[in-house]
Amino acid sequence: MAATAKDLNIREFPVEENPKHHYLNAETGLKSWLFTVDHKRIGLMYLASIILFFFVGGVLALALRLELWEPARTFMDADTYNRVFTLHGAVMVFLFIIPSIPAALGNFFLPMMLGAKDVAFPKLNLLSFWIYSFGALFTLYSIAHGGVDTGWTFYTPYSTSTGTAVISMTLGVFIMGFSSILTGINFIVTVHKMRAPGQTWGKLPLFIWSLYATAIIQVLATPVLAITLLLLIMERTLGVGIFDPALGGDPVLYQHFFWFYSHPAVYIMIVPAFGIISEVISTFSKKTIFGYWLIALSSLAIAFIGFLVWGHHMFVSGQSELATVIFSFLTFFVGIPTGIKILNWVATMYKGSIDMKTPMIYALMFLFLFSIGGFTGIMLGALSVNVHLHDTYYVVAHFHYVMMGGTVFAFLAGIHYWWPKMTGKMYNEFWAKVASVVLFIGFNVTFLPQFIMGSQGMPRRYYSYIEQFQTLHQTSTVGSWVLGVGFIIVGIYLTISLFSKANKASSNPWGARALEWMSSSPPAHHNFNYTPVVLHNPYDFHKPISEFRLGIDGSGHGEETESKVELSSDKA
Amino acid sequence: MLETINRLILPQVSSTFAADVDGLFTFINVASAIILLGITVAIIYFSIKYRRKSEDDVTPVIRYNTTLELTWTIVPFILILIVFGWGFRGYIDMRTPPSNAYEIYVTANSFFWQFTYPNGVQTTDELYVPAGRPVKLIMQSRDVIHSFFVPDFRVKQDVLPGRYTMAWFQTLGTGEHIIFCTEYCGTGHSQMDAMVYAIEPEEFDAWLREQRELSEQELPLAVLGRNLYQQQGCAGCHSLDGSPGIGPTFQGLYMNERQFTNGTTRIADAEYLRESIVNPAALINVGYNNIMPSYAHLSDDQVAALIEFIKEIE
Numbered sequence: 001m002a003a004t005a006k007d008l009n010i011r012e013f014p015v016e017e018n019p020k021h022h023y024l025n026a027e028t029g030l031k032s033w034l035f036t037v038d039h040k041r042i043g044l045m046y047l048a049s050i051i052l053f054f055f056v057g058g059v060l061a062l063a064l065r066l067e068l069w070e071p072a073r074t075f076m077d078a079d080t081y082n083r084v085f086t087l088h089g090a091v092m093v094f095l096f097i098i099p100s101i102p103a104a105l106g107n108f109f110l111p112m113m114l115g116a117k118d119v120a121f122p123k124l125n126l127l128s129f130w131i132y133s134f135g136a137l138f139t140l141y142s143i144a145h146g147g148v149d150t151g152w153t154f155y156t157p158y159s160t161s162t163g164t165a166v167i168s169m170t171l172g173v174f175i176m177g178f179s180s181i182l183t184g185i186n187f188i189v190t191v192h193k194m195r196a197p198g199q200t201w202g203k204l205p206l207f208i209w210s211l212y213a214t215a216i217i218q219v220l221a222t223p224v225l226a227i228t229l230l231l232l233i234m235e236r237t238l239g240v241g242i243f244d245p246a247l248g249g250d251p252v253l254y255q256h257f258f259w260f261y262s263h264p265a266v267y268i269m270i271v272p273a274f275g276i277i278s279e280v281i282s283t284f285s286k287k288t289i290f291g292y293w294l295i296a297l298s299s300l301a302i303a304f305i306g307f308l309v310w311g312h313h314m315f316v317s318g319q320s321e322l323a324t325v326i327f328s329f330l331t332f333f334v335g336i337p338t339g340i341k342i343l344n345w346v347a348t349m350y351k352g353s354i355d356m357k358t359p360m361i362y363a364l365m366f367l368f369l370f371s372i373g374g375f376t377g378i379m380l381g382a383l384s385v386n387v388h389l390h391d392t393y394y395v396v397a398h399f400h401y402v403m404m405g406g407t408v409f410a411f412l413a414g415i416h417y418w419w420p421k422m423t424g425k426m427y428n429e430f431w432a433k434v435a436s437v438v439l440f441i442g443f444n445v446t447f448l449p450q451f452i453m454g455s456q457g458m459p460r461r462y463y464s465y466i467e468q469f470q471t472l473h474q475t476s477t478v479g480s481w482v483l484g485v486g487f488i489i490v491g492i493y494l495t496i497s498l499f500s501k502a503n504k505a506s507s508n509p510w511g512a513r514a515l516e517w518m519s520s521s522p523p524a525h526h527n528f529n530y531t532p533v534v535l536h537n538p539y540d541f542h543k544p545i546s547e548f549r550l551g552i553d554g555s556g557h558g559e560e561t562e563s564k565v566e567l568s569s570d571k572a
Numbered sequence: 573m574l575e576t577i578n579r580l581i582l583p584q585v586s587s588t589f590a591a592d593v594d595g596l597f598t599f600i601n602v603a604s605a606i607i608l609l610g611i612t613v614a615i616i617y618f619s620i621k622y623r624r625k626s627e628d629d630v631t632p633v634i635r636y637n638t639t640l641e642l643t644w645t646i647v648p649f650i651l652i653l654i655v656f657g658w659g660f661r662g663y664i665d666m667r668t669p670p671s672n673a674y675e676i677y678v679t680a681n682s683f684f685w686q687f688t689y690p691n692g693v694q695t696t697d698e699l700y701v702p703a704g705r706p707v708k709l710i711m712q713s714r715d716v717i718h719s720f721f722v723p724d725f726r727v728k729q730d731v732l733p734g735r736y737t738m739a740w741f742q743t744l745g746t747g748e749h750i751i752f753c754t755e756y757c758g759t760g761h762s763q764m765d766a767m768v769y770a771i772e773p774e775e776f777d778a779w780l781r782e783q784r785e786l787s788e789q790e791l792p793l794a795v796l797g798r799n800l801y802q803q804q805g806c807a808g809c810h811s812l813d814g815s816p817g818i819g820p821t822f823q824g825l826y827m828n829e830r831q832f833t834n835g836t837t838r839i840a841d842a843e844y845l846r847e848s849i850v851n852p853a854a855l856i857n858v859g860y861n862n863i864m865p866s867y868a869h870l871s872d873d874q875v876a877a878l879i880e881f882i883k884e885i886e
Binding site for chain 2: 390
């Protein structure tokens, strides 16, 4: 292998520590951010936006939990409560969690992990961000104009008859969908066309595989949401009878359309999280990932099966019994690839060298919480049990275990994993660990009682409830305060790390092997000042790290070297 | 012990479906708990046993193990087939009412339930059923989607506008059970509860006859109005004791000066009350929303009866 490398003039490129020039100071001024085509800056702008919306959604959640302290009114009326839970759901789903990992961390790291200078279409990438912002403005407009009280699902005929700002809200979601589609297309093309010489599909980091699977779902499913929301808007404004039975429509058709997008969207939310977990567990176990291909392909399998199970949201909706049975049967098949992933991650730790740093703690918490989310998903897929549990707090607890215990904890793992790379600064490890434990406790205290309430029959989206449920509701509310405190701690030590001078991060603080760690911290303006060449699997911790910093001299754009590099058949 | 836990986290077992649903619920919980425990123990054990001892630790290269991968594909596969089959069987029971089931028509409204019995008797928010006999509900919504849920029965079915949906159950004995609306339907969604009263079949027949006779009697207008107040669901939003609800209370309403969202005021005389019943959107009281459906389908006598009833609530 060394001989091959010599023939092609491949050499090791040392990484610059504490770089003077990097992407953050390459250009300055507001314009250099708003009109940047640098995927890293766009990633950071997404990151700032989603953190803002996570904060908004979180405050709304705290308000909901507080209102549920008393069985009847605590401090807001029913209409306000209905608007608040709708906004909490819509903000968290459309403004936070869907763009969270792909658009923020994905944008930043996908090109770097491929050894590329940027995504395939940098300007399209900037356009995605603008479209997202424009859509978000519509959402803010609808909040200012009385909000929406339909639930984030906008079910008809309620959504066509309520007097609230449904049109501006759905238009906002419609617009943001294009941002999602464009990001998806950009990622697919980038993965196909911009991989470093030698980086075959079998040498892709698993985070890339997960983003690739996600991008496919984004491109295929989002247009259906767009069509659905347009039909809804047409029905509201023009009286076209698609969903309203009074006009000859069918309200259950809306649910089919909506979940045809929104179920795959669940995988848009969780599959990128799988990618982070693969990176983190392998790095902090300092060990080759176990079952690389199974983890990689199970993401694609989940993406595919995810398109065939939307009807499991509708077991009691009045859809045909035959459809219900088929959807239940198919639903269980999502469980298999998901279970395979979890067990492969656990197996990766076997005989590893486990360094219990903050990202690893979050990843292990993810394994525990997401497993509970998965098992309760099996519960909800079981037909006769679903009839009892559907639309109760059991479902609320289930999807929070998946979306928050899963995606948000993985997102936290990713943030802590890549923070030194993105910012060039190290956070306080002690406080990071404290916060992770606080969040873990807070999360379980908030959502475990909701499983019990749901099993007992407490329906979701209830402003008031019967007194039997008060103790459990109050426990859950107390948990939400603990969660709030946890996030405040995270916010504080991350902010401090940005402004502190003494805590400069090295280029590769975790000893990882993937390409993004072979750039400086923070990365250079164009990521690499050479063309990286990949010889090994990104999880080959048994190979010396110097063999992961190889490259070919050049402008870094690879024009003159592209043709002569033929390493893709490497057998490492 | 499992039984004790189930009693803590599940509602009472009151229909023929409940035991089977609870059995599957328990099976999934136990199987999940065992696997989750295994995963958790493995994570903790590995974290301690294989903790990093030095920065130069060398780890073995283990890329794949076919036996392991097959095991954790096939074992879950078998488990999910069991879960699917068990859930399927229970679901088919829930969707197959016996042909001798007693049929009751259900109309869901924002935010109350109306039940119509074969002999024409109508009740609101109170569903009387013969205990131990199969009962089939033929349901329809008058406005948006609602969902009929009785936790004690493990029965739930969405109720749609413009078409019938069906649910059925057979109680295990007499008793009272709460009904929830479980499809979000607006302001009063969480107050859209009702009760099932399962009574002895003979008692049920007697009750049905009694209700029938009651509705045939010539009643004074105010008494008829009180019945309508219950039957038509007015009680869901308008209290009689001054307590705040989704709509204004009826207490002291008659001849009271009302303030409206368009800035005008008016004395709540009979004409105002009539208009508020048949065309509630015309004037909206300050502090309330325009959500009341029109009751223009009531007869003139019925409207008059309601007004006479409201007059008496001082």
